Amino acid sequence: MIRLILIGTGNVATHLYDAFLNTKDVTVVQVYGRSQSSLLPFSKKTPVTTTIEALMPADIYIIAISDDAISDFSKKLVLQNKLVAHTSGSVAMDVLSNRNKKGVFYPLQTFTKGKKIDFTQIPICIEAENETDYKLLEKLGKHISKKVVRIPSEKRRVLHLAAVFVNNFVNFMYIAGNDIASENDLDFDLLKPLLIETAYKVKTLSPEKAQTGPAKRNDTKTIQKQLDLLRNSEYKELYTHITKAIINRYGKKL
Amino acid sequence: MIRLILIGTGNVATHLYDAFLNTKDVTVVQVYGRSQSSLLPFSKKTPVTTTIEALMPADIYIIAISDDAISDFSKKLVLQNKLVAHTSGSVAMDVLSNRNKKGVFYPLQTFTKGKKIDFTQIPICIEAENETDYKLLEKLGKHISKKVVRIPSEKRRVLHLAAVFVNNFVNFMYIAGNDIASENDLDFDLLKPLLIETAYKVKTLSPEKAQTGPAKRNDTKTIQKQLDLLRNSEYKELYTHITKAIINRYGKKL
Numbered sequence: 001m002i003r004l005i006l007i008g009t010g011n012v013a014t015h016l017y018d019a020f021l022n023t024k025d026v027t028v029v030q031v032y033g034r035s036q037s038s039l040l041p042f043s044k045k046t047p048v049t050t051t052i053e054a055l056m057p058a059d060i061y062i063i064a065i066s067d068d069a070i071s072d073f074s075k076k077l078v079l080q081n082k083l084v085a086h087t088s089g090s091v092a093m094d095v096l097s098n099r100n101k102k103g104v105f106y107p108l109q110t111f112t113k114g115k116k117i118d119f120t121q122i123p124i125c126i127e128a129e130n131e132t133d134y135k136l137l138e139k140l141g142k143h144i145s146k147k148v149v150r151i152p153s154e155k156r157r158v159l160h161l162a163a164v165f166v167n168n169f170v171n172f173m174y175i176a177g178n179d180i181a182s183e184n185d186l187d188f189d190l191l192k193p194l195l196i197e198t199a200y201k202v203k204t205l206s207p208e209k210a211q212t213g214p215a216k217r218n219d220t221k222t223i224q225k226q227l228d229l230l231r232n233s234e235y236k237e238l239y240t241h242i243t244k245a246i247i248n249r250y251g252k253k254l
Numbered sequence: 255m256i257r258l259i260l261i262g263t264g265n266v267a268t269h270l271y272d273a274f275l276n277t278k279d280v281t282v283v284q285v286y287g288r289s290q291s292s293l294l295p296f297s298k299k300t301p302v303t304t305t306i307e308a309l310m311p312a313d314i315y316i317i318a319i320s321d322d323a324i325s326d327f328s329k330k331l332v333l334q335n336k337l338v339a340h341t342s343g344s345v346a347m348d349v350l351s352n353r354n355k356k357g358v359f360y361p362l363q364t365f366t367k368g369k370k371i372d373f374t375q376i377p378i379c380i381e382a383e384n385e386t387d388y389k390l391l392e393k394l395g396k397h398i399s400k401k402v403v404r405i406p407s408e409k410r411r412v413l414h415l416a417a418v419f420v421n422n423f424v425n426f427m428y429i430a431g432n433d434i435a436s437e438n439d440l441d442f443d444l445l446k447p448l449l450i451e452t453a454y455k456v457k458t459l460s461p462e463k464a465q466t467g468p469a470k471r472n473d474t475k476t477i478q479k480q481l482d483l484l485r486n487s488e489y490k491e492l493y494t495h496i497t498k499a500i501i502n503r504y505g506k507k508l
Binding site for chain 2: 155175180222235
């Protein structure tokens, strides 16, 4: 049995909590949060606290709070020589206080409040200072996911950068598509089967091979017509830059 | 019973063919292609031809060939006063020859060779010169899809532009993510659950609300660290532009 304490009440903490609640061999013995109200969703089934000094003994302490707050918070922990892991993609392991043993438990996924997610498919990127701690974090991860991988800090930040492209930047393309459609009284729903298939496509086909469209074909006539259609100067600029990058990419291959 | 002739042997033609093959009230009476070899996948079950003059009588002729070729091909058709529809998102209906009745039958989806797709969820964007032809194309569409919508040419090209953002540009973000990961010996597979969830997220949440990440938070520290990580100057430039656009978008909202 792994005794776990969750620090944080946000999206990542909540989804981890829900996932561990369904496991037999992990007990969330306590959840820490800044306010009683934020702890409400946890307090029915689990002891909670707003006091750092009241943290109970446990095998692993998982800090799932905002990136900027991790370092300072870890220094405030009154624990000594315990395994403390954060859940961030972009924060190095060594920002954690030296007073405890350090680790990272980074679930590579985007979490939405109130939306259940299948944790078994989420890669959990693990890092620790020594093999014993690594094995413990790995064991913890395997209770909720089939994909537990060892990723050191310098690779994790690269992974997080790649995630910014395939998640944040992709979502901004959705925003642009939504804006362009809405401005012309077209329902964004019409585009949803397309955008979902676009994601599914790269499950079986490399994105390199999945690329289509006027930029890939270097179809300057269609590109110019589409630029003329774009009223928003920001999207015009974006269209130009991405199109140029796609043309360069495929042009070089000829 | 609707008697249909398919002109073209590419992705769109093939997927339409497969979809109509499973309907009771539509018969593909013939498929036209430029070469016998391209017609091989169709010829087992359906009469085929490589001769324009050999096209048989039918209720609807669907031209599913590359955008640039549609206009010229429609002029070569020896038919008179038949309903001829193309399947393109970006080509206006009126590029079709005046000799026949014009229509558009645009399935808003990305098609992959050899990958079956559920047509019932694909929006089919219909346009015609008159109500009788519209009704016929609508009827045809409803045999394979639950989402048949009336979209005139000027709106269809806007829809196609939005589709470029949510499909072509999104896929290029996948290419970038893949490159960044691969350059650092990280498996792109790790990012797949994330990119699929990113697409699913906007099924229930507006992309506006789904946006997350350093740019949205205007987290200049992380942004700078990520820019420093990027070696490829093209991706650096892209990162800068999209980040700027996201910051502008959310900055304005404060």
